[in-house]
Amino acid sequence: MASTSEQPAGSGIPSVRRAVVTGASTGIGAATVRALRASGWDVVGVARREERLQALAAETGCTAYAADLTDAEQIAGLAEHLAGTGPLHAVVHVAGGARGTERVEDGSAAKWRWMFEANVLAVQQLTAALLPQLRAAAADGGHADLLFLTSTAARQSYPGGSGYNAAKAAESMIPQVLRQELNGEPIRVTEIAPGLVHTEEFTLRRLGGDAVAAEAVYAGVQAPLAAEDVADLIAYALNAPAHVNLDLVVIRPVAQAAAHLLARGPLRPRGED
Numbered sequence: 053m054a055s056t057s058e059q060p061a062g063s064g065i066p067s068v069r070r071a072v073v074t075g076a077s078t079g080i081g082a083a084t085v086r087a088l089r090a091s092g093w094d095v096v097g098v099a100r101r102e103e104r105l106q107a108l109a110a111e112t113g114c115t116a117y118a119a120d121l122t123d124a125e126q127i128a129g130l131a132e133h134l135a136g137t138g139p140l141h142a143v144v145h146v147a148g149g150a151r152g153t154e155r156v157e158d159g160s161a162a163k164w165r166w167m168f169e170a171n172v173l174a175v176q177q178l179t180a181a182l183l184p185q186l187r188a189a190a191a192d193g194g195h196a197d198l199l200f201l202t203s204t205a206a207r208q209s210y211p212g213g214s215g216y217n218a219a220k221a222a223e224s225m226i227p228q229v230l231r232q233e234l235n236g237e238p239i240r241v242t243e244i245a246p247g248l249v250h251t252e253e254f255t256l257r258r259l260g261g262d263a264v265a266a267e268a269v270y271a272g273v274q275a276p277l278a279a280e281d282v283a284d285l286i287a288y289a290l291n292a293p294a295h296v297n298l299d300l301v302v303i304r305p306v307a308q309a310a311a312h313l314l315a316r317g318p319l320r321p322r323g324e325d
Contacts, residue, residue, distance in 0.1 A: 068093070069092075069093055069094065070141055071095050071144055071290065072098060072143050072144065073085050074145055074146050074147035075098075075099055075201075076105060076108060076114075077097075078104065078253050079249075079251035079252060079253060079254060080201060080249065081099065082108055083278075083279035084144055084282075084287070086280075087284055088144075088287055089114055095112070095115070097115065097117070098147075099118065100119070102116065121147055121170075121174040122169045122170055122173070124177060127178055127181050130181075131181040139192065140182060140185040140188075140189055141186070143199070144290075145201060148171040148174075148201070149167070149170055150254070151163035151166055151216075151258060155212070156214045159214055160215075164218070164219075170219075171219040172226070175226055186198065187237070190239055194294055195239065197289075198230060198241045198242070199241075199286060200224075201282070202223050202224045202244070203216075203220045204302060204304065205221075206224035207221075207245060208311045208312075227243040240297040242301075243299065244282065244285055244298075244300075244301050245302045245303070246303050248270070248304065250270050250277065250278060251279050255269050273305065273307050275305055275307065276305045277305050289301070
């Protein structure tokens, strides 16, 4: 499938490309760091929890940078650090998340505010802060990438989705607009929208730490996606030939036909007992 990020000598393209991956301390973010490192990328993993990042750095050889991306000053600090440590060829926005499953009428303003700050405002501010560095790398090395991990919740509402549906739909507009605003520049803009992914923390955090309720979400579902499935797709998108842009990819487990429609139990052809 994907080639590595290493390019032939004399191609005019840097032999090693560098990516920033947010949300790198867990789940899809951590898996993406592993996948990109395995295909030859220099990776800066960004998240709030420094201990987890340092463990990932020891495992993979990535660079760890602890930051809260809902804080504008910390985004500025990250941008300054990156500018002083080398070129930047790709930004992979994974950080974000969901809080709660309340109906619209019962929604918590605090939870909705957090979701918009983490999934929308942080993404916009980080993109704006790092776009000049991506342009500089593209001018020197052929192309650069902005990749946004959204969700099928951005494209299909479901009861209990409410604030998360709204936040992810808003985030999904960012790559759609950017692709038009950056038309004519060698910067690819990709959106990957996963469905049901079984990770250690996403649903647990959404449900306020209730481990039993979190595991019930996946109960009986044959082979929900793993973080590595999504990370492999992210790596493919970034390693694809420079003229190829994956505008939008929706990735779901076979057992999920829609956000709210899951087959629970073994998958088998119709008519079999």
